[in-house]
Amino acid sequence: MELYSQILLIFPVLLVLITLAAYGSYAERRVAAAFQQRVGPNRVGPFGLLQPLADVLKLMIKEDVTPANADKLLHFLSPIISVATAMIMFGVIPLAKFGDSFLVISDVNIGILYLLGVTSVSVYGITLAGWASNGKYSLLGGLRASAQMISYELPLGLAVVSVIILTNARMPMGSDFLSVTSIVEAQRGAWNLFINPLGFIIFYICVLAESARTPFDLVEAEQELVGGFHTEYSSLKFGMFMVVEFLHLVIPPAIITTVFLGGYLGPFEGALGVAQWGNTAQILWGLGWFLTKTFTIAFTFMWIRWTLPRFKYNQLMDLGWKRLLPLALINLVVVAIGAAIYVFQTAG
């Protein structure tokens, strides 16, 4: 029974993700316009709300060009790899809790490692797109992507390890401390943001870098590389890269929410007696908080994009290797000592 309900959950989640990605593009343009004191897209439909549909239609009727010297197979596959790796991340993120079960596609017992693994694999889409296009701008974009992702994976992983240590200290013995649901459940009472603030900052910066958003968008720096890794893409293949870009406005904030902001947990859950509510009410409550936090983080992503200039390549590497990595190591040691003291106190 369990398996079927999970499979049934996949389709609505995918539909909502695609819709959110489409309206991510709308939100990004409206927010950008607001920051720059412009109006932004407001012509198609009321408040320009049909703009994403018009964009998709435009992309669909464009000619799909594959460069003559491109590697046809990989040129075709890489947008698919990109979209797939972006989307499957959502599979382990719990959206709400009702009774003793979770609204999640799959509560894998190594969920957080799954997230890290998919993150590290997602670079193939960009790198291969850059290589398969057989052009110098594309190749440079692809190379930058792989170097950047590998560099920021290390501090990202260390920040996650500090969270895992905290989860293990706060959850009862013998629970699956690598599953995403227990990471959220362990944050009952105090979010990881407040217990592990340095970890949050490191994690936030690294997630921003992994999703290649400004100020880390060197992979598609238009002033230097035309379009970066997707220079040679057109029509719906280009559209797929756009979908990924705007999925990066939904999924990374959702992951930050889950790991550091208590996911679906709302304030005063104990006082309000949320655990005694009906299933529907609990799902709405959890989902509401989850989406609120996710959209807030997404807004900060846009805020940063229209405030900070892009890093130079050496600054990017400096920040990753010389600042974030040592900081993450120190943070890990401090958190580990704190967690050990906490465990000894509660045990004895």
Add this chain to the structure above:
Amino acid sequence: MEAATTIQTVLFWTFSVLGLAGAVGLLFNRNAVYAALSLVLNFFSIAGLYLSLGAEFLAAVQILVYAGAIMVLFLFVIMLLNMQEEKGVFTFDIRRGAAFILGFAFVAEMMVVLKGFWNHEAGGEFTYGKVEPIGRALLTDYLFPFEMISIVLIAALIGAILVARRHTHQEG
């Protein structure tokens, strides 16, 4: 129970065939990028095999370390070198012969060492691939080898940095 074993058999054959296809692709692809991608396919299939045995941790680490980090670096280097298709003809000289013999010896050795694990029932109790047993083993029984490996790795890292550094000093 019957359905579970059927699914496991199907998974086993799917991942085995894919894994072997990846391995063969690695060996016989003239194009370095395709060879690297075949190896990625092989890593994913092996992770799939781990998963079907209930060793989720091993599967995740396999993807994270090999497919996610090491192969991305490989691809990076291949792309930087802009390798052309390998046009060499397969010849059989003394070094290749020695490599073949050593390779077969290695496989035979592995078979002898792993003989005890041979008749493992698929889907049975398979606990040594999970987080806890691995962590416990690494930090108790195998603590010394574990720390030694760390030291060797650090030495290799420092050595690599040193070699790279000296090179730039000579140039500039």
